[in-house]
Amino acid sequence: MSLSSFIAKLAGATALVGLSAFGVQAQTSGEAIKIGAIVSVTGAGAGLGVPERNGLLLAEKDINAKGGIKGRPIKIIVEDDASNPDTALSKANDLIFGQKVQALLGPSLTASTVAVGGVTHANKIPQIAFTGIGPAVERDRKCVAHVLPPQRLNATALLEYAKSIKATKIGVLHDAGYGNVVMAELKPLADKYGVKLVAVEKFEIGATDTTTQAAKVKAAQPEAVFIIATSATPFRNVKQIQITQPVIAAIGSSSYEYVNAMGPAADNIVIPEFVVGEDPLPHQKAFVELYKQAYNSTPKNYEAAAWDAAHIIAAALNKAGADATGEKLCEAMKAPYAGVLANYDFSADDMTGIPITSFVFSKLVGGKYTRTPFRVAQ
Template structure:
């Protein structure tokens, strides 16, 4: 089955040191007393894209998931029971996700699932988990209308329409009216589909829109057409470094606004000098974390020796939200009762969620933090998006 069960077997001393560093020394010193010897683990599944086209996303989520498991178990688990995670890789494929989720549900008998990483996988498996009343914490925003009927599928990232609104809010509020758009044929196309009908609402004009293939390594031709339209700002919707480099090579001097999917250290490193001054509507600026984010940022840096971004934070949030649900519903609660217990507000490291909202995530424009890249570092901007 190619699975790996993660049980957090590092020494308690190392975990105690980590928790002490987070200001949780009391939890560390009492964890052994809280844990029940021989207590049956609470078993959940993690279905992530750790290989394939969106592996960069899935691997970051995996780091957050495993860190949350480690910290929870060091605190004494969930009501004295350790958390066990059965890890599966869907290889960025919806078909593989269906096979893997069936194995998690019917062979591994997991109580809940964190993942998948991609929206296509979430749509594919959400009907299966919903029918079984097994909570699914998806790392995607609500998509097709059918998802709104799935009351046990929770969403940890914004919908593509909300992503589009976050970008357009910044453009409008900073005086850009003539907008050029460069987007790829994958993720970029999905966001653009949500953005293209919002021009009148936001008082902007899309003066030139250019599409490029998701695997393209040079989009100079498309970038030149956007430049020739003399836009006030350029929106680039892609997780590829190529369009950003090409726009800079053409010496385009108007603001460049991207989307939260680009706001990772790996992506901006691939851009080189082209990353400077790009604006991102995102969620966690680890160089300057909000008070609700600091414990997670400190734990992540202590564990991995680097700063986290929102994909890892979402992995942490999924596990922590589930743990709270088990505490409220009871470790042996039915799936339906657990789903009901989860449908409430939750303060995560990423943002504050409302899993009782109609989109089962509750993110709004106010959820976004805005940053500007400066020499590979994210700098928080004094800007908050408002409704049109």
């Protein structure tokens, strides 16, 4: 068999597998409904943007395979903002005013979300961001929904797990970016949970060594350690200096990219998150299987968030009509929605409405995720 014919057969087989994953195809016809998406496929946010793009494209196939929006297909136009808010703003202007999309999904990063929100809010274009709600100005933007939890909820989830293991003296290692934001929410909540933060150590984003900070946390003799960062470094350092107390990490470091970089340190770490691809919840199973077939890898939170965002806007379009105005779509969106990642309620004040009960608590054991039985009760 020549190389070219082998490649052709392989491509054919892949296409067949891909199509069969969506079962019986429903027919769609007519002009496609355009939905814009801005994700960070390159730059510092690529770890988020690439999985989000995968989730979006899979959702597009799924929605169209199920008949689209009242028989009309949807087309998700994905643009890369290179992790830069200025680029995100230009892309949003292009998608909204140039390509005339009906709604916008993304961006991946908070700064870009706030920048783009200025355009979508002013022009009443529905937007579903792949971030938790950020600065105060976002509370006034009632047409910008969020499919990831606000940082206050992430901080609450960490404290709920600490409470469950009866840890009241906590040491915290956090970075100067994402970690700083979660930390700002964690401090006032700690008192409410009866938790004393015995050591709070900050390190630079991209730091290659945090041993000094980890040693200070160890010296304070905490009963558990929180790591709030988007980096594998603090996890490695915590193991190197033999901190034996339970380590609880925020969702920011849950991607496989970070877990692989942790190496042998990816062990005995608990993460409050949403999707454990190795052991999904019953309502997540179909999505996880579909994703595995399409991409030959296991999805996590950001893939699921993007999948949910596309389906939420599709549901709003189905409810309000394919040619509905932005304002009507926004109104249609403001309702509870049971997603793969979480149960949302976009009529909530934080434009997310994710309850703490949507969190699952995974545990890294020998570099593999397992789902713990712990859930926060209603």
